[in-house]
Amino acid sequence: MNIEQFNADHGIVGQIEFFEGQGGLPFIRASNAKANALISVYAGQVLAYRPAGKADDLMFLSEKAYYQAGKAIKGGVPICWPWFGSDPEGKGRPAHGFVRNRMWDVIDTAVSVNGEARIVLGLTDTPETRSIWPHAFVLRLEITIGETLGLALITRNSGDQPFSITQAFHTYFGVGDIHQTSVSGLEGKSYIDKVDGGQQKIQSGAVTINTEVDRIYLDVANELVIHDAARKRNVRITSQGSRSAVIWNPWAKIASEMADLQDDDYLRLLCVETTNAASDVVTIQPGSEFRLTAQYRSE
Template sequence: MNIEQLNNDYGIADQVKFIEGAGGFPFIKIDNAKAGAVISVYGGQVLSFQPANEPHNLMFLSESAYYQPGKSIKGGTPICWPWFGPDPEQLGRPSHGFVRTLFWNVAGTETTADGDSKVTLGLTDTAETRAIWPHGFSLSLAITVGDSLNLELITRNTTSQTFHITQALHTYFRVGHIDQVAISGLDGTEYIDKADNALLKLQTGTITIGTEVDRIYRDVDRELLIDDAMFGRRIRIKSTGSKTAVVWNPWAKISTGMGDLKDDDYERFVCVETANAGSDIVKVGPNAECRLGANYHIERTLPELSNDFPTAA
């Protein structure tokens, strides 16, 4: 992709700029009166989001992340599609689908009436994707950067045959320290504990993390809150088109074994994912569409103490 041409076609003066990012990937740098953000066109992935008056980035982005074709970027908002987790047909295809390792197309940029910046990215099926997943589709991701960060993933079936998908916005939230994190909104909710032989369990109270956590919460219909005590903030998550929430932290052993994480990175993030996963399978009929959305908003609980500016670019 030609950076100069992208700026000519889609740049917005003093607000939306295309730059060459890590690994030579095209990045979209947003800087408006409300917030700053960085989006990778590779993977269709928000790497950084920081409201103007917020001292810390919302997103965790690994300093050891890969910026290589065929590898996913560790951090931000990876898109899992058209399946979440292992290959559902056990054909040796990559976990979490294939769109997080493709270059997306830039479909449009705009400034909304209330001063937010909106970027729309898209993908359509190709011979390459059909060799992996034999269906025709049009995928659109609308990213709106303002006081909050809003994501909407729209799947369109462009064929005359029904297909089924699972999917997730696999968002990595940066936290001050995992020992001081509590997640609320899931009390009384059943979950599949993938870290304990996929046993079905019931959540009691808030979620705190002191070991590996890999859970699929079922029939979720409430807002979720991440209480990040060290950073003096709460992260409010509002989801649409989803009945599933996934909570994940790899803890020490898995983090140490990942080449794109530092050994102690598990202390600095938690994934709370808006998803259709497990038994929450979405049926998309011929020429029909489905929408999966998430809105992330930061609420401060302590005064600002320091500045922590995005480093993804």
């Protein structure tokens, strides 16, 4: 579908506009009195979100990100589905599943009476997806752009057998200075330390970052706060459908080895991910659906 057809079918004058973005990919620009956002139809991925009157975007988006078929876009909110992390069956399939590197469908766009934009993207199974993951599904991503950024990932089992998934909003938040950043809401929680061989540890105090961090927190509450002192803001994350969360920062060595990051980008990003990961596995019965939601507010 070309850009003109996208706009004819789903554009809303002055509010939701489709245009050709980097790499020739179809992008969506949503603008209203409450916020501005940028979304890639490829990967079903929010790339940027800035509330009205705020100087800084909520998201980190790498200046060296790839915008090409088969590659994941480094930044914003990549969708990990139907598994989080490495291939759970060890078949050599790509990490974090197969939906963050393919084109999604545009299902619906609307503007609510209170001025929020709503964009629904989706995927359904095909012979090609079933060759990767042998299940029938309908996947929907509902994006709400207003005073907060709302995300709902809805998985429907359209087959005749139950299936299990892990998943994530792999959200890259932009921060002013990682040395002046912390995350509260995980105090006393158990976590799997993937940097230290998967050892299980207990979080003492707020999470601070001064080295590579890759942790899966278990039995988490549904509200976390990023304290971004350099930008004089807090980012409040509320979620439903999730009992785990991931904190990730690559730090200097890994950042320098990633072709789609600048060497010092680790100073400006922090992934705080709303997940169903590790033991937080979701099983969906035939004809049933599961909703994972997250809402981000800059304060």
